[in-house]
Structure formats: structure tokens, C-alpha cells
Amino acid sequence: MSAIPFVDLKAQYEDLRPAIDAAVARVLASGWYVLGPEVEAFEQAYARRTGCAFGVGTGSGTGALQLALLAAGVRPGDEVITVSHTAVATVAAIRLTGARPVLVDVDTDRYTLAPAQLLAALTSRTKAIVPVHLYGQPADMSPIMDFARAHNLTVIEDCAQAAGASYEGKPVGSLGHLAAHSFYPTKNLGAAGDGGMVTTNDAALAARLRALRQYGWRRRYISDETGLNSRLDPIQAAILGVKLPRLDAWNQKRRALAQRYRQALTDTACVLPAQFSDSEHVFHLFVIRHPRRDALMAYLKQRRIGALIHYPVPVHLQPAYRDLGYEPGSLPVTEGLAGEILSLPLYPELPAAAVEQVAQAIRDFEASS
Numbered sequence: 001m002s003a004i005p006f007v008d009l010k011a012q013y014e015d016l017r018p019a020i021d022a023a024v025a026r027v028l029a030s031g032w033y034v035l036g037p038e039v040e041a042f043e044q045a046y047a048r049r050t051g052c053a054f055g056v057g058t059g060s061g062t063g064a065l066q067l068a069l070l071a072a073g074v075r076p077g078d079e080v081i082t083v084s085h086t087a088v089a090t091v092a093a094i095r096l097t098g099a100r101p102v103l104v105d106v107d108t109d110r111y112t113l114a115p116a117q118l119l120a121a122l123t124s125r126t127k128a129i130v131p132v133h134l135y136g137q138p139a140d141m142s143p144i145m146d147f148a149r150a151h152n153l154t155v156i157e158d159c160a161q162a163a164g165a166s167y168e169g170k171p172v173g174s175l176g177h178l179a180a181h182s183f184y185p186t187k188n189l190g191a192a193g194d195g196g197m198v199t200t201n202d203a204a205l206a207a208r209l210r211a212l213r214q215y216g217w218r219r220r221y222i223s224d225e226t227g228l229n230s231r232l233d234p235i236q237a238a239i240l241g242v243k244l245p246r247l248d249a250w251n252q253k254r255r256a257l258a259q260r261y262r263q264a265l266t267d268t269a270c271v272l273p274a275q276f277s278d279s280e281h282v283f284h285l286f287v288i289r290h291p292r293r294d295a296l297m298a299y300l301k302q303r304r305i306g307a308l309i310h311y312p313v314p315v316h317l318q319p320a321y322r323d324l325g326y327e328p329g330s331l332p333v334t335e336g337l338a339g340e341i342l343s344l345p346l347y348p349e350l351p352a353a354a355v356e357q358v359a360q361a362i363r364d365f366e367a368s369s
């Protein structure tokens with residue numbers, strides 16, 4: 001049996017090699033190496049795909065989150081509600097603005113922010129909510145938006161894992177006031193390095209984002225407020241422009257492979273991802289739960305099958321966030337998931353036979369123990 005890697009980033013490059021090489025060469029020959037027409041063209045194309053009027057390219061998904069929070073007016077002393085069951089970048093970005101992250105538990109099936117937790121987390125200092133569309137599954141946005149409207153809060157979607165997903169027929173990224181996207185190489189739409197974007201339908205927010213991403217400049221050399229340096233690189237923008245037209249077909253392949261996993265893993269002890277008729281999942285990750293997760297992971301590794309845990313330690317229990325004061329046991333759903341979740345290999349170029357091979361290995365593991 002051949003090895004099955006968790007991801008294979010070179011496969012996508014090999015598929016698109018002539019177009020990507022030409023795009024990179026075009027940028028190098030243009031002499032325009034920061035922002036400019038390549039970035040603007042991709043900002044427009046991606047914003048349109050996301051159902052938004054404006055896209056502001058950033059240096060990373062973390063930069064996009066940070067800029068969205070700053071543009072929303074989040075300042076030291078404010079509170080921002082998000083989840084602990086996420087990539088640490090979501091919470092780091094909040095903290096870097098000086099605001100306090102208020103971490104709430106996730107829904108038991110959706111694995112995203114549980115709207116019922118919002119009321120208890122609300123204080124007079126609450127400024128914003130950051131729902132995360134985790135693993136490619138959109139968060140339950142309708143009750144979140146209702147709550148935000150009722151309490152005058154800004155909603156910033158973390159779309160890093162959900163490029164191309166939709167909720168109630170609308171693309172993620174167009175549901176909140178602002179949305180942060182990541183083009184980290186393993187994401188559903190991945191660059192050949194770091195990249196990100198903020199999308200919005202608010203022209204004033206878009207203008208503020210454009211200033212904040214480069215030193216707070218509205219005019220060259222004149223800062224109206226303190227900004228960062230977080231700009232989408234034109235070489236990455238050109239590569240992403242080649243890949244964007246493929247996004248929907250790739251997501252379709254991800255969904256088909258997820259369906260295969262679903263069939264192949266019935267009659268195992270695996271808890272499969274729940275299905276929701278309100279949204280279209282794009283399977284950035286195929287995450288199962290298993291009662292003997294650590295032993296299963298070790299067994300798969302021995303069979304040379306890549307599997308990873310997203311994420312093994314919830315943010316509220318990580319050293320950098322201890323001072324927020326959350327005790328073990330304070331977010332029971334999140335902590336329960338951390339002990340059981342396992343991400344299986346899934347990417348558009350993964351052969352269907354590999355899914356069967358992974359499923360067989362899981363059945364062998366269960367039979368042998």
C-alpha cells in the first residue's frame with residue numbers, strides 16, 4: 001500500500017503549471033511589486049465571488065482579521081466574542097488590537113459558535129462577534145446576525161476555512177459586516193505563500209481598510225491613523241487569479257470525496273460530520289470523532305496515512321491565553337471535541353481509492369482491538 005499524505009500541494013501546481021508560471025513571469029516583468037493592477041484585479045474577482053462590493057487584499061488571514069477588527073473600531077478595553085475551538089490566529093488577532101477575547105462554546109454538531117452562548121457573554125464593553133466557519137461548515141449566521149442587530153455589534157466572519165461555502169443561499173463573506181479570508185497554501189483557495197483579504201459591502205469600511213493596510217495612509221506619506229503593513233503580494237494575487245475559476249470544481253471534488261468517506265465509514269465507531277440543509281459545506285477538512293482517537297491516529301501513521309488534529313489544545317487552555325482566566329472544564333463541548341477529533345486526508349486531487357484505503361485501515365484498527 002502506498003503512503004497517503006495529509007495534503008499534496010504540488011499536485012495543484014502541476015495541473016496549472018503553464019498558467020501559473022506565466023502569471024508569475026508577468027508580474028516579475030511588470031516591475032510593479034507592491035499592490036497595483038494584479039492585486040486590484042484579484043480583489044475585484046474574489047469580492048464578486050464572495051457576493052461583496054469590495055475586497056481589500058492583505059498579507060495573510062491573520063492580517064485580514066486584525067485589519068477588519070481595527071476598521072470596525074475595536075480598541076483596547078473592548079470585548080470581542082469568538083470561539084476557543086478555532087485556529088489560534090482568530091483569537092490572536094483580537095488580542096493584538098488590545099481588546100479582550102471572550103471565548104464561548106461551540107454547537108455540538110456544527111462545531112461552530114453556539115448562538116445560545118452569546119447572551120451570557122455580552123457586556124457593556126462588547127463590540128464585535130467573530131464567528132468562524134470551521135472546517136468549511138458555515139456557522140449558524142441567522143441567529144448571530146439577529147443578536148448583533150439587537151445589541152449593535154459588528155460581525156466579522158472568519159472565512160479562512162470556508163472559501164466558496166454558502167449559508168441560506170448566500171456566500172460566506174457576505175453575511176456579516178466584514179469578513180476575513182486566508183489564502184494560506186493549504187486553504188481551499190491557496191496561494192504559493194501567505195495572503196488574505198477582507199471583504200465588505202460597506203464603502204467607508206473598505207476605504208478605511210485600504211488605509212489601515214499600509215501605514216494608515218489615505219494619501220501617500222500622510223497617516224490619518226496608525227496602520228499596519230499587511231498587503232496582498234502581486235505575485236500571489238496573480239497566482240490566485242489563475243486558481244479562482246477552479247474553486248467551485250475543487251470544492252465539488254471535496255464534497256464528492258466527503259460523501260465517499262461517509263459511505264465507507266458507516267458501521268464504524270466514527271462520528272461523521274453532521275449535515276445541515278441550510279448551508280453548503282466545502283470540506284476544508286474532513287473531521288471525524290472517534291472514542292479511541294489517539295490509538296487510531298497512531299495506527300494510521302503506522303500504515304503511512306497522514307491524519308492531523310485540528311486542534312489538539314483549545315485556545316483558552318494554551319499558555320498565551322491562560323491569563324484570560326478560563327479553567328479546564330469551562331468550555332465542555334470544545335474540550336470534549338479536542339479529545340476525539342481527527343482530520344482525515346481530503347484534498348481535490350486525492351484519488352477515490354485512497355478514501356477506500358483510509359476507511360479500510362480504520363475498519364482494520366477497530367477489528368484488531
Ligand SMILES: *Cc1c(COP(=O)(O)O)cnc(C)c1O
Binds near residue numbers: 060061063086090
Ligand atoms: C488559517 C486560519 C487563519 C489564519 O490565516 P493565515 O493566512 O494563516 O494568517 C485564521 N482563522 C482560521 C480559522 C484559519 O484556519
